[in-house]
Structures are given as structure tokens and as C-alpha cells.
Amino acid sequence: MAFEGLAERLQGTIQRIKGKGKVSEADVKEMMKEVRFALIEADVNLKVVKEFVKKVSERAVGVDVMKSLTPGQQVIKIVKDELTQLMGGEQSSIQFASKPPTIIMMVGLQGAGKTTTTGKLANIIRKKYNRNPLLVAADIYRPAAIQQLETIGKQLSLPVFSMGIDVSPVEIVRQALEKAKEDHNDVIIIDTAGRLHIDEKLMQELKDITSIKQPDEVFLVVDAMTGQDAVNVAQSFNETVGITGVILTKLDGDTRGGAALSIRSVAGKPIKFVGMGEKMDALESFHPERMASRILGMGDMLSLIEKAQENVDVEKAKELEEKFRTQSFTFDDFIEQMNQVKKMGPLEDIIKMLPGAGKIKGLENAKVDEKQMVRVEAIIYAMTPHEKTTPSIINSSRKKRIAKGSGTSIQDINRLLKQFEDMKKMMKQMSSNMQQQKGKKKMKMPGLDSLFK
Amino acid sequence: MSFLKKMKEKLTGTSESETVSKKFKDGLSKTRTQFTSKVNDLVAKYRKVDEDFFEELEDLLLQADVGVETVMELMDSLRFEVQRKNMKDTAGIQSVISEKLVEIYETGEEELNELLIQDNGLTVILFVGVNGVGKTTSIGKLAHRLKQQGKTVMLAAGDTFRAGAIEQLQVWGDRVGVEVIKQSEGSDPAAVMYDAVRSAKSRGVNVLICDTAGRLQNKVNLMKELQKIHKVLEREVPGAPHEVLLALDATTGQNAMIQAQAFKEATNVTGIVLTKLDGTAKGGIVLAIRNKLHIPVKFVGLGEQMDDLQPFDTEKYVYGLFAEGLEQEEGNDFKN
Known part of the structure; x- marks a missing residue:
């Protein structure tokens, strides 16, 4: 597939200008062509790309190539900084009304994830802001949209206000406001129906809802996978109802x-x-x-580091490192390691966050089967303490016993033993590499791709 | 005679196809006016076929989500064609453009744009796709369509995960007047399928359409669940599922290619339902998907009503995109 990150795309140009002291206009022009394609492939709107590239080019020409960075890295850094700045600015949280209730309205196209997000948002508002939200089911068009919100309300034990599908959304919201007053709900989240931004009748309906009482927040819910059309959608909704913020959904997918x-x-x-x-x-x-890195296909190292910091015990990590070096890594450590990794969330997500994960040998096919992890766990738990520390004693009769005890087959056990040995070897190699401070040798990770398959 | 005119004659030759074509044109009107008027502006602006012209055309296609790789291929073959025919001015360039678009779409093996409905026995159609693309709605519309054609239809509520999904399918079932086989929320979707196939067989219906929960293609376990569903259907009815339709949101950008690839790997997708084409998004990525993965678009979703599902026809699609340009071209011919 043609979904290489920016770094890979710039490879060719970078080779040519390596060693130059300054980045020339021609170099920049060539690199910007790649930047342009990388951004388009990441679904950034073409017009936005053009503006952006122009701005970055101006910044990049004539820049001194810092000693620590290659010209390519320098350009990537400028691109990334600029991207970050464009998307960043204020890290504003939810704007609550000075006099309750706070009204939040969710708008967007069909299938963007408004109803699900309404539930998630209510959950945060209750947990983090300690408020008491009322969910309002104002989607009378999509079949069972109201039931969906009601089910979510039940899951979260939050009240849902609905009047069926025969009352206009405007009337529903009007009465919901009354209801909120009665029940002392200080936040109202209105789940509106998905609509096309060019559907004048339905866009008018949104306007009518806001004319009852201007919402404090109007969140446009957008599917992260949206392509070039995102600009039209955002523009129309913003012009018609005046959005105050955006919620990007389905970002757990692999879209840029x-x-x-x-x-x-x-x-x-x-x-x-x-x-x-x-x-x-x-x-x-x-x-x-993080979003900038993701758009550029550079992996999400920061999220990974944050996750690791949250979940990995530093002391334990040090201990483990020691074990790697002294080759005293056992199956007990292996299990503990697995548990630490598991705490960080689904493995496939973690692998995705590694920059260039697709490029590491043995990792490109790493699709992780979490069930396989359970199987590995079962095998290890079926071993005796002695077996765990000295796997070399596991002969065929022991294998038979372990297989029986863990509900797996002898082949499974053979495979795990081999992988464990491979892993030990790899770790030895890695730690010796680190000690030499020369990471130039290409790191190979034998068996890593098949470990959890 | 230009390619487009031949095509138009072919399409308007019979009155039946004229109405279908009209419906298609109407649904695509926003897409068409946007794209075509842009092409027309371009032609008027440039008159001459030069690099600037190509560059702007390239931009147009990129903005339709066709994707860098396919656009580059298309531009190369356009440049070649223009050179070969020695076209100096932009008059008549629309037809070359649409000809090339159709060509890109149709290279590769012959794939059927129509549904494979068995003459005898049960036909099973499985719907797959990511969250929120319109699987359930498309199923409702397809059920209506098949019923109109005199088939007996049954629906299987395989989305046991998302809140309200079963109720949503039930509402469609009631609307269309077909039976929905369901279990409670949270039950095993493969078990629902097993039940549904048994019921469909015992009641002797023609077509069983199976809904599944939306899933992002990078969720390994969920994709495995889909394979399991596929396997159950395969085991219960020989040759089933006869169609695996991937619902694809026309608003989706380049990720649609990865979606198509992943779902094809997991369930051997036989066709695409391109939904939400009544908006301003163009769904241009289907060109690339067809070109690279040989998955044809079988239906397009053009609205929220029951009869807003139309069969996809390459020529009509491209004709829809370029209709206005064609009418202008014809007008010119008339004067000559």
C-alpha cells in the first residue's frame, strides 16, 4: 500500500542533500512535493495542504542545518511543529454556563458517532466535572436511535429524556429544559439526528433548536476517517449553527x-x-x-511513553534489565512482563504507536492475538517452579503433563519454548548493543511476529 | 462519435434504463454539478490542454478522494492520450477524461456488478463494514428492493453489540414487511446466524440478509469474530455467503482502501455498497479499490428512504458525473 509516512517519502531527497550546510530552495521544493502527497494521503484537504505547504516552505528555505539533525529531520521538524501549532492553540475544556443548566448540543453527519459520544461525554462530565447531566433524545428520524440512547443511559445510570418519534425535536428540547429544571440536572446534552450539511430543512431544524436557548457548546462530531469532504461539512455546520468545538471519533482505527x-x-x-x-x-x-505525528505517519511515541509511564513499575523495569543482561530471565519474569504490557492496553494498539513499526523486521506482520496470550499464560502456569526457572529440564514427559494441565498441545509448548529461547538471545544481543552504544547494527527480532499468533 | 455519446445512446435507448439513469442522476446531482461545473470551468478557463490544465484537473480528482496513486496513473494515461490524439484545445476533453475513468475502473477481471441470487434454494448475503457506514440502513433498503422483485426475504440481527442495533433492524423489518431473526443484545452473533439460517431454510425464503456489528478493520479479535460468522454460514448452506457486501461511507477518505483490503482478507468481500452518496462527498476511492483489489461497487445509497438504494453502473456513474459537459458538447455538434 502507498501509505508510507513522511519520513520514508523524504528518503530520496534527503540522501541527495545530506552533508549540505543549508537547505536550498530547490531542495525545499522537492521535499514539499513529498510533504504535499503525504498530507493528501492522510486525507488533509487539498486546499489546506496547499496553504500549509506554502507556509512551511517559507520557513524551511535557508534554514541552517543543525548539527544534530539531518536536513530531512530538520524539514520534518518544521512540518511537524507547524502542524502542531495549526491544530493546537488553546487546550480548552468544556465551557460550562455560569448559570446552570449548561446546554451541549451534538451535531454531525449520519454515522459519525453522535449517540455513542453523547454517552461518553456525559460519563466524563459526571466523573471529571462532578455534574449531573440529562441526555436528550432528539433524533426522531433514525430507527431506534432513541432506544440506543436509552440503553446507553441505562448502562451509565444516567437519565434520558425522550418523547418518542412523533414530537418535533424542537419541542423535545423545550420540554427537556423544563424537565432538567425540575430534576436539578445542571448539564443537558442534546443528541440530534445525523444530517447532511446540504439538507436545508434539517439544518434549519438545528437552528430552531438553538433559538430556544443558545447552547453553551455545540460539538461537531466527525469521523476521523473522513476524506476531502471534511471541509465542506465543517464549514456548513459552522455557518449554520456556529459550532464551538469538534469531537473526532473512531480514532482507534488506523486512519491517519x-x-x-x-x-x-x-x-x-x-x-x-x-x-x-x-x-x-x-x-x-x-x-x-500526537495528532501531527499521526498525520505524518510518524507513530505516536508520546502516547506510548505516557502509557508506559502510567503502567510500568520503574523498579521492576530495572530488575528486568538486570536479568536480561545476566541471562537469568525466567518464565516467571516472562509472565510478569506480559502482565505489564497487558496493562498498557491491547497490544495491537501499542505496536501501532511505535514509529516505523511497519519497517522493523519481524514486526510488519505482527497481528496480535490476545487469545494466544491467554494460551501462553496457561502453559506457563502449568509448569512447576523448577521448570519455570530452568526450562531446559522440560523433557517430553514433562511436556505431556504441561499440555494436559494447560489444555494445549505439545506443539504449542515446543513453540513457546523455542520462542522463549529466541527472545533470550535477542535480549542478550540488544543489551550488548546498548552497552556498546552503537545501535548501528540492524536489530532483528526473530520470532517476534509469531509470538502471539 | 465520442465515447460518451455512444454511452448515452446505449443508456437512453430503452425507457426503463432512462428512469433508472434519471434517479441516479438526481441522487448524484450535487456530486455531478460540483464536479462537472468544475471541469467545465476548467475547460472554459484553459481552452488549451497544457500543464496548468493537467495540474488543475489533478487537483479536482484529488479532491474527489480518488487518491494520489490512482490520480497519477490517470494523469499519465490522459497525457498520453492527448498526445496521441494530438488534442490541442480543451473541447472534447471531457469525453477523454470519462473514458479514462471508466477504463481505470474496469481494468482487471470481469466482475459482476449485479447480485448473485441463486435460482434455487437459499441465497445468503452478509453485510460487513466499519462503524456508522450505514450497514443496517442499506440492509433495510436492499430487503425492500428484493421484495419488490418478488423475492421472499429474511433478516438476521447479527449486530448484538451496539445499543439499539437490533431494534433498528426490527424497525426496518416492519417497514419493509419481512421477518427479523434476533436474539438478545450481547448474544453470540454466530449463534444468531445459525438460528437465522435454520429458520430461513425451514421457511423456504429466497434471500437471507445478515447484519453484523460495525468494526474497525484493525481490531484483530473482531475481525476473527467475522471469520467465525462467515464459517458458520459456509457450513450451514453450501456456497454461502453468496455475497459479502462491504458498506463503505462515500465520505471516507483514503482509509477506505485499507478497509476494503482488511475486510476482503477476512471475509472475501464480493462487492461494495457505497453509502451516503447524496451528500457532497464523491467516494472517488472506489475507483482505486476496484482498480487495486478488484472489488466492484454493486449498489449506491442515495438517501434515507426505502427506495434510495440503486444498482451501481460504471457507465452511468461516470455519465452522471459528466452529463452536463456532454450536453454542451452535443449542442456544439448541432451547430456544425
């Missing part, structure tokens, strides 16, 4: 998410949250820098 940049530069409104999964707690704050 260039729509984020398009929307930001067209509507000028901050991206406030990103949807990272189907569970009700999978709504996170937006990080411009």
Missing part, C-alpha cells in the same frame, strides 16, 4: 486522521475530544502534537 487538520483550519474551532473505542470511557483529550 488528516480531517482533523482540515476541520481545524476551516472552522477555526478547537478539537476537544477524541473517541478511542466503543466503551463508554473511551473518550480522551486531544493532543495536537
